[in-house]
Amino acid sequence: MHPVPPILPASAAPIEINDLTVAYRDAPVLQDIDLTIPEGKLAAIIGPNGAGKSTLIKAILGLVPIVAGSVRIYGRPYAEQRRLVGYVPQRSSVDWDFPTTALDVVMMGTYGRLGWIRRPGKTERDFAMHCLDRVGMARYADRQIGQLSGGQQQRVFLARALAQDARIYLMDEPFNGVDAVTERAIVTLLQALQQQGKTVVCVHHDLDSAPEYFDWVALLNVRLVASGPLDATFTADNLHRTYGGALKAAIEHLRRFEHERDRLPTDAAMETAGLRADRDANNS
Amino acid sequence: MELLRDWLFDYTLRNVALGSALLGVVSGALGCFAVLRRQGLLGDVLAHAALPGICIAYLLTNAKTPIVLLLGAAAAGWVAALLMMQIVRHTRIGEDGALGIVLSTFFAFGIVLLTFITKRGDADHSGLDAFLFGQAAALVEEDVVTMAVLGGFALLAVALFYKEFKLLAFDAPFAASLGFDTNALGVLLTSLIVIAVVIGLQTVGVVLMAALLVGPAVAARQWTSRLSAMIVLSALFGALAGLIGTLISVSDESLPTGPMIILSLTGIVLLSLCLAPERGLVWDAMRRALQRRMIKAED
Numbered sequence: 001m002h003p004v005p006p007i008l009p010a011s012a013a014p015i016e017i018n019d020l021t022v023a024y025r026d027a028p029v030l031q032d033i034d035l036t037i038p039e040g041k042l043a044a045i046i047g048p049n050g051a052g053k054s055t056l057i058k059a060i061l062g063l064v065p066i067v068a069g070s071v072r073i074y075g076r077p078y079a080e081q082r083r084l085v086g087y088v089p090q091r092s093s094v095d096w097d098f099p100t101t102a103l104d105v106v107m108m109g110t111y112g113r114l115g116w117i118r119r120p121g122k123t124e125r126d127f128a129m130h131c132l133d134r135v136g137m138a139r140y141a142d143r144q145i146g147q148l149s150g151g152q153q154q155r156v157f158l159a160r161a162l163a164q165d166a167r168i169y170l171m172d173e174p175f176n177g178v179d180a181v182t183e184r185a186i187v188t189l190l191q192a193l194q195q196q197g198k199t200v201v202c203v204h205h206d207l208d209s210a211p212e213y214f215d216w217v218a219l220l221n222v223r224l225v226a227s228g229p230l231d232a233t234f235t236a237d238n239l240h241r242t243y244g245g246a247l248k249a250a251i252e253h254l255r256r257f258e259h260e261r262d263r264l265p266t267d268a269a270m271e272t273a274g275l276r277a278d279r280d281a282n283n284s
Numbered sequence: 285m286e287l288l289r290d291w292l293f294d295y296t297l298r299n300v301a302l303g304s305a306l307l308g309v310v311s312g313a314l315g316c317f318a319v320l321r322r323q324g325l326l327g328d329v330l331a332h333a334a335l336p337g338i339c340i341a342y343l344l345t346n347a348k349t350p351i352v353l354l355l356g357a358a359a360a361g362w363v364a365a366l367l368m369m370q371i372v373r374h375t376r377i378g379e380d381g382a383l384g385i386v387l388s389t390f391f392a393f394g395i396v397l398l399t400f401i402t403k404r405g406d407a408d409h410s411g412l413d414a415f416l417f418g419q420a421a422a423l424v425e426e427d428v429v430t431m432a433v434l435g436g437f438a439l440l441a442v443a444l445f446y447k448e449f450k451l452l453a454f455d456a457p458f459a460a461s462l463g464f465d466t467n468a469l470g471v472l473l474t475s476l477i478v479i480a481v482v483i484g485l486q487t488v489g490v491v492l493m494a495a496l497l498v499g500p501a502v503a504a505r506q507w508t509s510r511l512s513a514m515i516v517l518s519a520l521f522g523a524l525a526g527l528i529g530t531l532i533s534v535s536d537e538s539l540p541t542g543p544m545i546i547l548s549l550t551g552i553v554l555l556s557l558c559l560a561p562e563r564g565l566v567w568d569a570m571r572r573a574l575q576r577r578m579i580k581a582e583d
Contacts, residue, residue, distance in 0.1 A: 061461045079463070087461045094455045098320065099509045108451055112462035119447055144509040164462075 012075030014039055014168045014199040015060060020069035022052070022059050029055045033069070033224050037201060042194050042213065044204040047220035048243050053203040054090065056220065057170045061087055073168065082112060086166035088157050090173050096146050102156045103141040106131050109163025124163075131162040134192075136185055151182030158189060169193060171202045175209070187213055210234065296421065297534055303423045303431055304526030304545055307487050310435035311480040312500035312522025313442055316515050317473055319501040320453040323379075326365065326474065328494035329387045330481045333364030335394025335490050338415055339401060348411070350427055354482045357415075361478045364390050369470075391490075418489030418542030420530065431483040438479045441472070442515070449473060450511055487526075488542035496522060499549040506560035521556075525549035 013036045020033040030052040037043050045053045058064045060071050062078050073081035086109070106128040107120045114120060120128075132138045135155040140148060145156065154174060161169055174186055190213065193200050204210055210217065217234050218227035219242040226238040311327075318326055337360025338353045345352050364386050371382040398412055414422065442449065451459040452469045460466045477497065484493045504518035529545030558565045 058457070061457075063457050063460055082461070082463050085461075087458060089455065089458055093457065095320075095322075098454050099505060099511045099514050100450070100454065101510070105454070108455070108458070111447060111451055111459075111464075114447070116448065116464075117444055146509070160458075 012072065013037060014074060015201065016072040016075070017056075017060070018070050018072075020056075020059060020071065021067045022055055022064055023067050028067075028222060030059065030220075031223050033220075035218055035224055035227055037199060037216070037218070037227075039199055040194060040197050041199055041216035042190055043199070043201045043216040043218065044210050044214040045201065045218050045220055046204055046207070046210055046242070047225075049205075051221040051242075053205075053220055054172050057087075057172055057201070057203060060170060061085070083164075084167045086161035086164035086169045088161045088169065088171040088174055091150065091154050091157060091176065093172075096148075096153055098145065100145060101141065102137060102143050102145055102148065102152075102159075103128055103132060105145060105156050106159045106163050109160040109165075112164060127165075128159070128163050131159040132156070134162055135159045135189060149179065151178040154178050154182055155185060158186065162189075167198055169198060169200045171200065173203050173205065175202075175204065175206065175213075207239070295425075296423075297530070299423045299425055299428050300420050300534075300541060301527055301530045303428045304420060304487055304530045304541070305523040306428065306431050306435055306526075307480075307484045307496065308500065308522025308524070308526035308545075309519040310431075310438055310522075311484055311493075311496040312504070312518040312520070313439060313515050314473075314477050314480045315497035315499075315501040315522075316504070316511070316518050317442075317449055317453055318477055318497055319505070320511075321473075324498040324501075325383055325494060326368075327477060327481055327497035329364055329368060329383055329390075330361040330474075330478055331485070331490040331493035332387045332394070333390035334358070334361045334481060334485055335415065336360050336390055336397055337394075338412060338485070339394060339397035342401065342412060343397070350486065351430060353412075353415075354430070354485065357485055358478050358482045360390065361481055362475065365474045365478065366471075394490075414489075415485050416489050416491055417540065418485070418487045418492070420487045420533075420541035420545075423486060427486060434479050434483050438476045441476055445469070445472065446512075488545055492542055492546045495546045495549060496525075499546075499553050500525070503549075503553045503556035506556040506563045509562075521549070521552050525552055 015035070015037040017033050017035040020030055020035075021028060022030040033056065045056060047053050055064055059066055060073075060078065062071075071078055073084060078085065103125070107124055109131070110120055110124040110127065114124070129138060129141060132141055135158050137152060137155050137159060140152060140156075145153060148156065154176075158171075158174065161171070175183060178186070190200055190202075202214070204214070211230055211234055215230050216228070217230055219225040219233065219238050221242050221244075225242045226233050315324075315327070318324055334357035337356040337358070339356075340360070341353050341356025342348065344356075368379075368382045368386045371377055371385070372379050375382075377385070398416075401412060448459070448464055448469055451462075451464065452466055452473070456466050459469070480497065481493050484496055488496060500518040500521040501514070503521050504514045507517055508514050525545055525548045528548040528551075530541055532548065533539045533541040533544045556564070559567075561567055
């Protein structure tokens, strides 16, 4: 492997989006997006269906034509900085009956480094195995991918992104339809990535778990409603503006979250004290 | 035994058998990618679209030089494929709609030209209509050499770009995010399929050619879950169908070679669909019967 010398000017953010507009036929899917995601964050892109969440990720990766605006990865166009970015597409975007094994799929993460025609060798195979191990899938390496459960398939996709050995990870709905084991595995992995100083951006639609998993959010509905650190941004008011009045349930979730967050220090202390009193009473 | 001796020493027979087997290998290998990209019918478009190309090449040169006619076929097939991709990209017509439009338009135009050429009453009556259903018995050594060179080139390209084609077929957006030019890869793959179609036109003809791309790949997929093994197996099935079809048609002169190749292939596909372990219908039925018995036993 010969890593491309990464260009990481100290001043530039991992992802900087200016005035981005993307349209499908005549309808704008994303409009005037200005978004800067700081280094080392676990960021969630949140918004209703059709808000353009996936399109935003695809626009960053140059997979959809941009009508106006620009995307910069550490200050330069994506095409020059590909090696710094790992991508986890939606699991449903591929045919899992494809004749290949889990390890083979993970090795695809090394194809970018290999470039045209060069085949993966032992180095790539070993590294892919290591990546599978990081998501707890090493013993499924030789399994045909169609025989894996949905959660296992998602972990294979994550391992493939790890094999890209990137600094920024863009993930499209990694938690969508996965089992509890996989959900925990993904959370652990995201935290490990953050500890290594990587920046992770996930499209996420579950408002319940969002504040638990992420420390930075961007609320999106064709336009960017708000972005920033979780506590300041993930507010009832902002969510209301993102989802509109129609999504009462979303707001309910948030009210509960805010309520719990506010009451946590005092109430928890009281509950603990209460429990201790009960236990003492039982013991005597 | 006598048949085998004939087969080894008879000049015509050897050419037909070799040509059919070669065609089977090339279309079998390339057909895997067409099937996995859910473009199995692309071969059908390419083959039908080749007909006007053949006729125009003949009208321009007034000669039946095979290589010239095949070049015309390749050019027309290629134009049809690109036209189809443009229709899908720039209109709201889906892939199946575009396929139907392009296929029938090109084929209709081809039939018009073919009728015109036949009615014109050339001395040698042109014999271009042999391309409709193929005329394997007319293959000469020169044809087989042409097929081998073209097919060899296509197989070499598959070997060279195996990694890229695999990634393209499995996850094209991911390939694009890594920096691979997926449009160029798609055009390259289509061009290689054009080659497979062109070398099959003389043997099985424009109408039946698509089956030789789809059949071996579908049969091979039944037996293996690895792409590399699938490609090898598909090439083998294609060759086997070519050989069996040829042998059957020589054993009885009233049987046409091209259609016999396709029917032999159908036999291989049916056997694979039923008998292959894991994916075969017979095994499916056995598994289900076993399950039922176990559930009954538990009650």
